[in-house]
Amino acid sequence: MKPYRLYIFDLDGVIYRGGEPISGASSALERIRSGGAAVRFLTNNSAQTRAAFADKLRGLGFAAEPEEVFSSAYGAARHVAPGSAFVVGEPGLKAELEGAGARVVEEGGADWVAVGICRGLTYDLIDEAQWRIRRGARFLATNIDSTYPDEGGRLRPGAGSVVAAVAEAAGRRPEITIGKPEPALALMILEDSGISLNETLLVGDRPDTDIECARRVGCDSALVLTGVTSRADAARAVPKPTYVLDSVAGLAAE
Template identity: 55%
Template sequence: MIRAYLFDLDGTLFRGSVAIPGAAEAVNALRARGAAIRFLTNNSTRTRDEFAAKLRGFGYVAEDREVYSTAAGTAFHLNESGLKSAFVVGEIGLKATLAESGIAVVEEGPADAVVVGLARNFSYDMLKEAMERIRAGAAFVATNPDKTYPVEGGGLIPGAGSIVAAVRACSGVEPFIVGKPNPFLVRAAVAELRLNPEEVLVVGDRLDTDIEAGKAAGCPTWLVLSGVEPALPDGQPGSADVTGLL
């Protein structure tokens, strides 16, 4: 029996600034039936409260504590690993989350880690600085490997994974990846819910991140076609969008 749902955000509940029709009503209906709802995103550009506010703006019932983001996951990983400073290739939400968690975000000089996420202001100079620090011994930590990112109108833009690939290529170092397909965030949510993995359905729009992470955590999965994937593979449960869960 499914007692909780872990929803991806981009491509699953909205695309950029556009809501997916009927999605908020469907998720709220599942909540009204007694299911626990959590939101898991590989997007590192916002803080948890900003993601929750965006969800509420689309009509979802959402609390800050229900959002699991790669920014928060990265902060946890750095603290657990004893990495106290980071050069960040990313946006303000990631930097703010790290700083609030006690990580010193450095712009110049050495750093314990280089953290790479989605950075729409990415430049050659950023790439060079990231490479130099990693080659000097800084840990290479990536928020997520998503090569593309779904936006309004059915389009795609380069995702954090494209930037991670560039840093990997010039540094020659493989990163530790915090977000999906690493099941870290899924397992954290399942543990917080105090449920068995088989009672928690992971819902997302990407086979290589959302679905893979859910399966790695031992959870059943549901693929929606409102984001990246064009069709359901044989044997993969899913629907056109989240309204198919009702």
């Protein structure tokens, strides 16, 4: 594998699995950093703030700064700010919006309706969101993952299920989706870092989101087998990644 100057890592299934770090991942990231390359974390999860993700990573033994974490909530916030948004989502999304200088509105007009995972979803929230969209508010989705994996392999409804409820009621699809496979977040990382596409590697465990995101952005990609993709599935992956690795532990090895 050629060396890269920017490594963008998906989190779940790549750096950790639930609450457990992937074996050897932390030393691989240390080698990458000490070689002078930049490390960024890219997650569709909109439930938490960048600071909370950085805390989780540090708790699992990884060096991580909040500024290195690009979540769909942070991307949404950069998109909305300095405007205003009515939020169907969790406290992490609201905190990122406010942190970026956007106004979170509960009553009165708002430029955007921002929808992410919302485990407190109610009929009233769907109703308010759809009516605001019907009256002209712009519709943003943090991501459209239909499900996410919980403990013991149980799947739970993801942001995409919440977005679908609002979209169905509003009669409109989101105007913009921030999370992978859409390129918005990865492009934000590239733009902020100033590092070129051909010196960038995106590492993920899902062909349909991570590797597809790399394809849309136009950078190289590595599919790892520590998450949802088995070796047999990797051989048939669409789109085809640049590399297939057992684990991030194999990155930047001597």
